[in-house]
Amino acid sequence: MDTLRDTLLDNITRYTQSHTDADGLAQTPIDGLVLIRAPTPSGLMYDISRPLVCLVLQGSKQVTAGTHTVSFTAGDSLLIAVDVPTVSQITQASIPAPYLSLALVLDPAVIADLTAQMPEPGATAGMPGRPAFGQPSLHVEPTEPEVADVALRMMRLLDRPAAIAVLQAQLVREMHYWLLAGRHGPAIRRLGWPEGHVQRIARAVAVLRADYAQPIAIERLASVAGMSPSSFHQHFRAVTSLSPLQFQKHLRLIEARRLMLADGASASSAAFKVGYESVSQFTREYSRTFGQPPVRDVRSARQPAA
Structure with missing residues (x-):
């Protein structure tokens, strides 16, 4: 070996x-x-x-x-x-x-x-x-x-x-x-279980990945997964450890961080591009997720390369 x-x-x-x-x-x-x-x-x-x-x-x-x-x-x-x-x-x-x-x-x-x-x-x-x-x-x-x-x-x-x-x-x-x-x-x-809960939730996750910047009704995701809304919410959290709304928020924030780090986007333009309507809400949720406000976090992330 x-x-x-x-x-x-x-x-x-x-x-x-x-x-x-x-x-x-x-x-x-x-x-x-x-x-x-x-x-x-x-x-x-x-x-x-x-x-x-x-x-x-x-x-x-x-x-x-x-x-x-x-x-x-x-x-x-x-x-x-x-x-x-x-x-x-x-x-x-x-x-x-x-x-x-x-x-x-x-x-x-x-x-x-x-x-x-x-x-x-x-x-x-x-x-x-x-x-x-x-x-x-x-x-x-x-x-x-x-x-x-x-x-x-x-x-x-x-x-x-x-x-x-x-x-x-x-x-x-x-x-x-x-x-x-x-x-x-x-x-x-x-x-690999086509109708197992993991694969059903994966179908809903694919929708979230594709349309994360848009409002997505829980009923649409539940329908894609072939579940009732209440059952879907329970199984989604069991599989991913997050609610569907939290999962979508993580997708938005991770993409916004990438836009700022890789493309040089400002915090406001990144926020609007990933679906936020309020920059202040974006800043609050970004800080809770990454530990720092957007501008400070991006500066810190770039520091080792300076």
Whole structure:
């Protein structure tokens, strides 16, 4: 395993050296696959993460979702099992040994197809309809050799651009298979239940992501999820740890912060662009979420680069 992990580390190091952007991301031609490189520990990073798996090859990171915080390091895999707001921080990284990881967004369609062919041991009738109450959204486990092996073959495929279109789908499918077969399997299976609560809520989350800047009635979201408004509200909070309104507010605030940091937008223009009608309300909610008013927070976030 050490030799396999070392070879994977070498491949990711080489690729990120020439493909990483200013945000530390190296996008790849393989759908859903991105590499992360950071030469120094980071400040707090805010996001609403999609379901994904992240293999850490070097360095350490901490992620919080709701009240649940996990720390993970080289040799670990993080699973984010649902769409959920996260606060993360790279805690160990240096120029000689930067933080390096590989992340793959999970595909519910692939998961559903695979789970239909590999029944869960001990599954009981009606299990897919059970709610996800009490299930943590973050899971950390040691990276299994089969998962690392597929990751290495994905990295090697990047050196053969002509083969990517032909071979990427089967490698992505194989990665999902080994994740389902391994320690992360029980948590991942819920993503593939088409009428399970996690997947129903995911349909509503997709609407929120697309139309976050517009007013969205709870009845519309409940209809998309195939639930009554009261049942939808209960299950939405159980899956994401937030109410639908809070989730939409996080989407707006995270996008506003990105507009100010990446595009140089003013606080007022960012507020209006993401759907706020009142700059004072935007400032209050921004301060509660990020700990500082917009202008001060953006100045602080840019300070390390000064």
